[in-house]
Amino acid sequence: MKEKGLLIVLSGPSGVGKGTVRKAIFSQENTKFEYSISMTTRLPREGEVDGVDYFFKSREEFESLIEQGKLLEYAEYVGNYYGTPVDYVRETMDDGNDVFLEIEVQGAKQVRDKFPDGLFIFLAPPSLSELQNRIVTRGTESEELIRNRMDTARSEIEMMNLYDYVVENNEVATAVEKINSIVQAEHCRRERVEKRYKKMLEVE
Ligand SMILES: Nc1ncnc2c1ncn2[C@@H]1O[C@H](COP(=O)(O)OP(=O)(O)OP(=O)(O)O)[C@@H](O)[C@H]1O
Numbered sequence: 001m002k003e004k005g006l007l008i009v010l011s012g013p014s015g016v017g018k019g020t021v022r023k024a025i026f027s028q029e030n031t032k033f034e035y036s037i038s039m040t041t042r043l044p045r046e047g048e049v050d051g052v053d054y055f056f057k058s059r060e061e062f063e064s065l066i067e068q069g070k071l072l073e074y075a076e077y078v079g080n081y082y083g084t085p086v087d088y089v090r091e092t093m094d095d096g097n098d099v100f101l102e103i104e105v106q107g108a109k110q111v112r113d114k115f116p117d118g119l120f121i122f123l124a125p126p127s128l129s130e131l132q133n134r135i136v137t138r139g140t141e142s143e144e145l146i147r148n149r150m151d152t153a154r155s156e157i158e159m160m161n162l163y164d165y166v167v168e169n170n171e172v173a174t175a176v177e178k179i180n181s182i183v184q185a186e187h188c189r190r191e192r193v194e195k196r197y198k199k200m201l202e203v204e
């Protein structure tokens with residue numbers, strides 16, 4: 001039987017650099033992860049493409065997906081819904097491929113409840129002032145939304161002790177290297193456990 005893929009969850013406050021780090025990971029030639037494109041009711045930002053950055057949905061469409069049980073997790077974040085399509089995640093893992101989710105903290109908590117053996121990584125900012133500086137510099141949010149996202153960030157940072165790993169995003173390349181090593185180490189750990197388990201079953 002095929003080994004199941006690993007579920008990798010990258011989470012952290014808005015503006016910390018999750019998208020930047022994820023894009024850097026996926027731009028590596030040897031990346032073997034599959035990225036799960038989320039659904040959202042947020043309007044596309046300039047340059048964002050439906051089916052690439054997100055699947056953009058109306059509130060009615062999103063609520064219907066919730067009712068049909070089509071989402072692995074979802075959250076209402078600063079006035080919009082965001083969620084992960086469950087079929088894509090399960091099918092990809094069943095095919096033996098690792099799935100990479102880039103989601104906010106409430107959603108990560110729901111995934112943890114459903115997939116306790118997933119790999120949960122919290123991307124942390126060097127400081128709150130640098131976090132604010134990054135959201136402001138990105139230039140995509142109004143002043144009010146920046147305030148809301150920063151308020152939410154404080155409570156999100158308090159949740160970082162629930163994660164398997166915390167990676168500080170000081171330099172993008174260093175954060176990417178750390179995440180690669182964490183995933184590699186997790187694969188090795190699982191292989192070792194699997195071998196011991198098979199050996200034990202052979203003996204008895
Ligand atoms: N290590 C870094 N050093 C300096 N700037 C960074 C770093 N990582 C990301 N940034 C910048 O910070 C801003 C926010 O990054 P990004 O959009 O990737 O964050 P995010 O966590 O995905 O945000 P959101 O959750 O709102 O989607 C961008 O302008 C990005 O270029």
Ligand SMILES: Nc1nc2c(ncn2[C@@H]2O[C@H](COP(=O)(O)O)[C@@H](O)[C@H]2O)c(=O)[nH]1
Nearest residue numbers: 014038039074075082083084102103104107
């Ligand atoms: N719970 C989920 N959160 C998600 C998902 N996809 C993205 N996100 C997170 O939402 C915030 C805001 O995103 P933005 O694109 O509007 O800046 C950010 O933290 C994303 O990581 C998802 O499927 N579920």
